Amino acid sequence: MKIVKAYNSVSLVLRIVIGMVIGAVLALVIPNAAETAPGIGILGTLFVGALKAIAPLLVFILIISALAQSREKMGKQFGTVIVLYLVSTFLAAVIAVIASFIFPVTITLTDAATDAAPDSFASIFTGLLNNIVANPIGSIVSGNYLGILFWAVVLGFAFKAASDTTKKFLADASDAVTKAVRFVINLAPFGILGLVFSAVSTSGLAIFTEYGKLLLILVGCMLIAALVVNPIMTFIVIRKNPYPLVFKCLKESGVTAFFTRSSAANIPVNMTLCESLGLDREFYSVSIPLGATINMAGAAVTITVMSLAAVHTLGMTVSVPVAIVLSVMAALGACGASGVAGGSLLLIPMACSLFGISNDVAMQVVGVGFIIGVIQDSVETAINSSSDALFTAVAEFKQWRKAGKEIKF
DSSP, X not given: OHXXXXXXXXXXXXXHHHHHHHHHHHHHHSTTHHHHOHHHHHHHHHHHHHHHHHHHHHHHHHHHHHHHTOOSOOOHHHHHHHHHHHHHHHHHHHHHHHHHHHSOOOOOOTTGGGOOOOSOHHHHHHHHHHHHTSOHHHHHHHTOHHHHHHHHHHHHHHGGGSOHHHHHHHHHHHHHHHHHHHHHHHTHHHHHHHHHHHHHHHHOTTHHHHHHHHHHHHHHHHHHIIIIIHHHHHHHHHOSOOHHHHHHHIIIIIHHHHHHOOTTTTHHHXXXXXXXXXXXXXXXXXXXXXXXXXXXXXXXXXXXXXXXXXXXXXXXXXXXXXXXXXXXXXXXXXXXXXXXXXXXXXXXXXXXXXXXXXXXXXXXXXXXXXXXXXXXXXXXXHHHHHHHHHHHHHHHHHHHHHTXXXXXX
């Protein structure tokens, strides 16, 4: 127990960095590392396998629980903030698609050649429809995220008329699955150690140059969303210089979220920020938790860039209609991203399924995401959480402007 406590007392970010360093060093110092020490590489295989097992159930339960307990009647401010949340998430996905076209990145995947590109958009669309209406239990077992998402939405709305006891059970089930995910992610350092060991022993340290390019695309897209797209949306709504408010939210919310790496954990920080801005407590006490669930621009960037990296690696071509469908899917998938660290990575297979990429290959991409997640997930959470407070303020300031009330931030 002392060892467990000591392990948990160290931040996950530091543990992952240590795991990466140990994995790389072992791969370099052990002769013919892949053959002589296969037991180290299997840590990565077990980690990816655990993620592959729990991710479908996580998405299914979280979406059902969230929709079952959502409120039906919301005022104009809620309508505005929901539109802002969804539009910013979609635009972030569009930015990621454009950046991935301009700067295509490939990553090292094993058995990648077994996945061939679909013949046409018609075949992709047909496969999309068939996957959507697939058996929900079979979808969970096979990792068909399209079917999971569709049936979770249907059941979520169906459960809205359920008793409070049933809704409490769904909430408890959601909490239980989230705890299971946290347990798996808490072991990420060992999985990352194995993944890095396998990658470096096979491809050498050059593998990190590849990851560096991927990380630059991810962070660059997120910064464009935070510093260009969000300010433009803010200005359109409140007709005032948006940057003082944008930087205030990034400073007071984004910095904290960067280190906690959890939108859910940053909710109290955002509530305090909204109070300091003089916003209506009844409004932000609902919109902030809602934003932690559906305002996921950073997650949309991660899902899009990572899935397109797999597409480029497999030599597939992406047409404009498919890119639009991917942007919509990434935005919708991001809205269901878990509030725990690394939650968006677990939704990459859903986007990959659009191109017929198998779940096995997609989960390898997830593993790469965890390797770069020390920075990627921190920046992603900072963008997501700070914009929760930003758009909550913008939605209320819109009402202030209509009422002739002075807007101060």
